[in-house]
Amino acid sequence: MNSSRSEYALDDVDWRILDELQKDGRLSFNELGRRIHLSSPAVAERVRRLEQVGVISGYRAVVDPVRAGYGITAFVQLRCKLGSCLLRTSRAADYPEVTEVHKLSGAHCTMIQIRAASLAHLEGVIEQLGRHGELHTHVVLSTQYQDATVSRPETIERPVTPSAGWSGPE
């Protein structure tokens, strides 16, 4: 299920496959091949390789958190106290409301995303999280955009304009 390499060279056809499967994960090899102009056996082989290499890590139904009863989203930045770090003293199952955990550079060590059913519910979660350290909470008023698909990096490379006054000696 895993590759020894952490990256894998994706060609144009691979990206077209990824585009389609990110839009509709239930496409059959037949239909997928039709859309990217490839035969189904060829498509099947590529998809299987993408899965084995781990570029495709799975297929999931996308559930709308709001319509499923989770009206509240919040981001919490947590600076763990020594010895009570969230990542060391808790497991994912302890906090089903925690949707994401990222270790950060900067002043706060962790960025956490939370889904809660109500503000009262959120309050309870935050109270628990507070035992691990100092936290800054940001409640989301509305989500404008999420679940973006990943597309080919080459397509979107963006040049950096060098700061004029800070060029090296010439």
Next chain:
Amino acid sequence: MNSSRSEYALDDVDWRILDELQKDGRLSFNELGRRIHLSSPAVAERVRRLEQVGVISGYRAVVDPVRAGYGITAFVQLRCKLGSCLLRTSRAADYPEVTEVHKLSGAHCTMIQIRAASLAHLEGVIEQLGRHGELHTHVVLSTQYQDATVSRPETIERPVTPSAGWSGPE
């Protein structure tokens, strides 16, 4: 495709279906019914209702951003300047690197998640975003956890302990 109501009462069977489809979005009605002990026609009807009501908003292949060449993740908190707000002056296609945009309560008006191919790439994106206002950037060192599934709210309700010294008059 949409319901007039924003929420929908989900029973136990619905949640079992959502659990399974979030684990494997390509399950056939046949296999899904097998797992939750229901016949395929019955399962098909429920899944279709969940789709119509918008609880299931789609099916997607999950692409690992790192293995797809996006090694860098960052969170940016943006306080828009009047008249140059990101949400008013740009569209999603202008920033393919922006994965999520949330409007926030608190000092910063927006929380943005970014996926970039490299630090140089991130630098370019941040430079562009900076035109919209003041921003605080947090680079993710590693992601411990993401893509949690949503499960029944009732299961995980968490009591809030009232602050002893601040009860109302009795």
Next chain:
DNA sequence: GATGAAAGCGGTGAGCG
């Protein structure tokens, strides 16, 4: 990679409990 054929499985609808 493409083609073509064969086999298996999944989806759908009717009728009933």
Next chain:
DNA sequence: CGCTCACCGCTTTCATC
């Protein structure tokens, strides 16, 4: 509201080019 059954269609897969 769910089950069973039967039918039709599609998808997958293999062998071959």
